[in-house]
Amino acid sequence: MKNNTPRITIAVISDLNTDQRIQKIATSLQNNLGQVTVICRKLRHDNPTYEYNVRRIRLLFNKGFKFYAAFNIRLFLKLLIQPSDIIVSNDADTLLPCYYVSKLKRCKLVFDSHEIMSEVPEVIHRPAVQKFWRWIEQKYIPKIHYKYTVCKSLQNYYKSGFEVIRNVPYRFEISENKQKREEKLILYQGSVNMGRGIEDIVAALPFISNALFVIVGDGYLMKELHLMVQNSNVAEKVIFKGKMDPKKLSIYTQLADLGISIEENLGLNYYYALPNKLMDYIQAGVPVLVSDFPEMRNIVKKYKVGETLKSREPEELAQQINRMLNDEEQIQKWKENLKTAAIELCWENEEKILLKLYREVLH
The missing domain is CATH 3.40.50.2000 (Glycogen Phosphorylase B;)
Structure with a gap:
């Protein structure tokens, strides 16, 4: 040098x-x-x-x-x-x-x-x-x-x-040979901390059919979250993967059917957030459900790659997720739009x- x-x-x-x-x-x-x-x-x-x-x-x-x-x-x-x-x-x-x-x-x-x-x-x-x-x-x-x-x-x-x-994220090629699974995968990746909306998904799981909730990450909420999963009798529907190397994570993200980024409005830091996990989902070709906050809403509306959250009430949230996981015509539209978004957002x-x-x- x-x-x-x-x-x-x-x-x-x-x-x-x-x-x-x-x-x-x-x-x-x-x-x-x-x-x-x-x-x-x-x-x-x-x-x-x-x-x-x-x-x-x-x-x-x-x-x-x-x-x-x-x-x-x-x-x-x-x-x-x-x-x-x-x-x-x-x-x-x-x-x-x-x-x-x-x-x-x-x-x-x-x-x-x-x-x-x-x-x-x-x-x-x-x-x-x-x-x-x-x-x-x-x-x-x-x-x-x-x-x-x-x-x-x-x-x-x-x-x-x-x-x-x-x-x-960096651009990468998405595998077209995704393994067919009987159950759909709902993915959250990132810090497992206050206000990330993870508890809302767990509360909605009893009303979500034929799907698993996968949590990739760690944080101080982990112990409380394990307890909530047990008390809600949804342990068989939740998979905790812990922290994952970014290169391995980018491959794993592609397996998901829906990416979650439904932060709560706990101050301007969350309200103005443009989470990297949202960009990771898009790059991996995964439709997204996000909070109706300015930055996330703008991305979802501009590129038409998913939906903004309608309600945190468990049954209403489950209804929205069930529809997003099973509307095949809409899923195909999102998939095509995700390809365009991934080229720009890299x-x-x-x-x-x-x-x-x-x-x-x-x-």
Whole structure:
């Protein structure tokens, strides 16, 4: 590697192993612009092989104030000794150390906003915590010249010069030889946390005929969800797959008959969301049922690849799902529309916007 190759350091607090957005961005920058290093936290199930460098922070705490404080202190120290021409902060929970180290080292700073930290469900009912994140958003984000986010609604929310780079998957060929099954598959993939609508599907399962509900992912709601499945007597209709490697997941997603993304309105973070799982379903050729929120509604209506949620009441939700799983004429229309949508909603297109932005940073 030449000495004049730009050195790009990406700071992220999420699980790198399942954070497909960070993986795609790091790979695109590594392959096209410079030497990339991702600084992230150390986890038990870490994947040791990436195309770019990875520096891991080992922590004693996994959640709460101590976790955030310890991570940010360690991140600050790591960034100080890491050679960097560009530092990339992912979300407000990495912003303070990235901002101050970029000033100390006189290097460029880029901000990548996946979500509104002051509006995540875990903090909207904790005024002091919410006030802290809002203070960071209002004090520091406007000072950053180069920044991008995942959708138009978040761009409008911040109102301070954000580019939009959507979190979409790479293009891949869909297998035309899907194994015929007696039961249809309803799929949820992603974090198993508050407000994702997973409990609504479980509550509707007694009224859904000839279908299994597959949950791919993990989160703090898992124990409660297992208990709900048992108490609702639907254990034979629910399959928990746990976390899955993104490459394996993209193949598994194709098996589904319906993809679920029915988040609840627990603050602007969910209301403005354009979940990557929605894009994964589309790329895999799977019709979708989504919340009637701006970004998801726009995608479903523009490309005609599914429906928006009509009701969370169990029997009414089951009626909508039963119809979506069994209306063969409509399913075929969705399938054709999904092919068109997948060509447009792919990382190969978003990567061009990403690289253009970073080339501007470097000049």
